Amino acid sequence: MAGPHETRATIDAIWRLESPRVIAGLARIVRDVGLAEELAQDALVAALEQWPASGIPDNPGAWLMTTARHHALNTLAHGKMAERKHRDLGRQMDALAGDADRIQTELAANMDDDVNDDLLRLVFIACHPVLSTEARIALTLRLLGGLTTEEIARAFLTSEPAIAQRIVRAKRTLADKQVPFELPRREELEVRLTSVLEVVYLIFNEGYASAVGDDWMRPALVEDALRLGRILSGLAPNEPEVLGLLALMELNASRAAARTDAAGDPILLLDQDRARWDQLLIRRGLAALARAKALTAAGVGGDSGAGPYQLQAAIAACHARARDPADTDWAGIAALYAALEGRAPSPVVSLNRAMAVAMADGPAAGLALVDALASEPALAAYPLLPSARADLLSKLGRLAEARGEFERAAALTGNKRLRVRLLARAAACGDVPPPERR
Amino acid sequence: MKFLMITKSIPGAPPPTPDQMMELGRFTEEMIKSGVVLLTGGLIRPSTGMQIRSAGGKISVTDGPYAETKELIDGFAIVEARSKEDAIAHATRFMKIVGDAEGEILRIFSSEDIPPH
Numbered sequence: 001m002a003g004p005h006e007t008r009a010t011i012d013a014i015w016r017l018e019s020p021r022v023i024a025g026l027a028r029i030v031r032d033v034g035l036a037e038e039l040a041q042d043a044l045v046a047a048l049e050q051w052p053a054s055g056i057p058d059n060p061g062a063w064l065m066t067t068a069r070h071h072a073l074n075t076l077a078h079g080k081m082a083e084r085k086h087r088d089l090g091r092q093m094d095a096l097a098g099d100a101d102r103i104q105t106e107l108a109a110n111m112d113d114d115v116n117d118d119l120l121r122l123v124f125i126a127c128h129p130v131l132s133t134e135a136r137i138a139l140t141l142r143l144l145g146g147l148t149t150e151e152i153a154r155a156f157l158t159s160e161p162a163i164a165q166r167i168v169r170a171k172r173t174l175a176d177k178q179v180p181f182e183l184p185r186r187e188e189l190e191v192r193l194t195s196v197l198e199v200v201y202l203i204f205n206e207g208y209a210s211a212v213g214d215d216w217m218r219p220a221l222v223e224d225a226l227r228l229g230r231i232l233s234g235l236a237p238n239e240p241e242v243l244g245l246l247a248l249m250e251l252n253a254s255r256a257a258a259r260t261d262a263a264g265d266p267i268l269l270l271d272q273d274r275a276r277w278d279q280l281l282i283r284r285g286l287a288a289l290a291r292a293k294a295l296t297a298a299g300v301g302g303d304s305g306a307g308p309y310q311l312q313a314a315i316a317a318c319h320a321r322a323r324d325p326a327d328t329d330w331a332g333i334a335a336l337y338a339a340l341e342g343r344a345p346s347p348v349v350s351l352n353r354a355m356a357v358a359m360a361d362g363p364a365a366g367l368a369l370v371d372a373l374a375s376e377p378a379l380a381a382y383p384l385l386p387s388a389r390a391d392l393l394s395k396l397g398r399l400a401e402a403r404g405e406f407e408r409a410a411a412l413t414g415n416k417r418l419r420v421r422l423l424a425r426a427a428a429c430g431d432v433p434p435p436e437r438r
Numbered sequence: 439m440k441f442l443m444i445t446k447s448i449p450g451a452p453p454p455t456p457d458q459m460m461e462l463g464r465f466t467e468e469m470i471k472s473g474v475v476l477l478t479g480g481l482i483r484p485s486t487g488m489q490i491r492s493a494g495g496k497i498s499v500t501d502g503p504y505a506e507t508k509e510l511i512d513g514f515a516i517v518e519a520r521s522k523e524d525a526i527a528h529a530t531r532f533m534k535i536v537g538d539a540e541g542e543i544l545r546i547f548s549s550e551d552i553p554p555h
Contacts, residue, residue: 010526010527010530013520017474231472234470
């Protein structure tokens, strides 16, 4: 049943979806992620050879798994590994020789019952804290996102050899440090899960921050991160922060089409055309948030209340629910930022809280909070602090001070478009003499 | 990129067997779990579908030109795929389960389709 669709591209598409499960299943048996990936690649090679003629099997995932097991058994039985061009692989397979009986038994047994647990183990090992953040991101996209090194390199604007080397090194580190292919113990679960969620959110933001680029690969990272988040929430449906992160990503992604104007300039949240927000993603985000909230209310994840991702998602949800900016629940947002200050304190969060308070209780209340942040060293060169101050001062009619702050913000920003906008706002404050410096 | 997929049964084709329905349910669940299917559902098109047309300011609604066969089950899904080929691969697997049917794969317009100037 060879046809025009049985192309390399279609096989790649199937591989992208099925390879994580195949690699995860093999990794449990051979207890080495690098080796598991090599063995899985053997199955891909076989698919590329056979499927164009035979057609795509009814259950391609099962086919790939069976083929990979078969290849692994063959190579183990005939000791062919040493001959392979991949020296590492030969060495690793030799090391497994003492364990050959167990491996052969497990390879032959067709146990697919705990494929979810295998996938979770793969997630945790790809995001293991012994690896650098960059290595975690590359390995996660490769092993769980099913991306090629070329695709990862394009997404991160770097060279393919650099990514390939990063992945090879990461696998070697996991092998050298003898990181076990197992689920984290209860006491280290929180730390390990934090690392996983951080990696997924970094991938999301890498794509989200580059909303309009010449290359569609970067925005595609948003979809990759969403896909990872959705898979994770299926694997760990009772972890409130997994659902919180998923909700946050779905809600943020829902605004993608409204975030930039025709010239590629960013449009601020309150100025966006809300008709262009993706209602399907909003609905999915709100549903994930509701599940996260219910779990937290039931006491899952400790009694410290909602986690940082859930709180950020709840803030995004306040915006998503408001059909009109004037309907925004600013008091609710201010309260959520206050909670976030408690869970994940940062001057930027405090500044956001101050601006929400300004919207809820008036510019004077907001300004008092902003002024309290003026001595914060982390914000000394942060252009959004003077621009926030300027905004509130202008609302209070203190135009001369506002003008000075807009100019200070313009001098601090590295973004040309933003600088033009800030200087225009400074000019709009009128030609009044700048206030004496405090 | 997102795609809208619509399938319709071919009139006269045998209805899906319970095994097919079970397999379809399993496949759908897998695709939802893997983050590909964002929304999916059935369409009661054959017996109650309507067509709406606007021509020269006049709106007309007519019952669709579909066979009045109650057993036909149509469906739709909104999926997120990395490429056109990914979308075709997903649809191909779906079709292999349902048997004789036909459908459409339509790319949903997104901000990526607006060229930056």
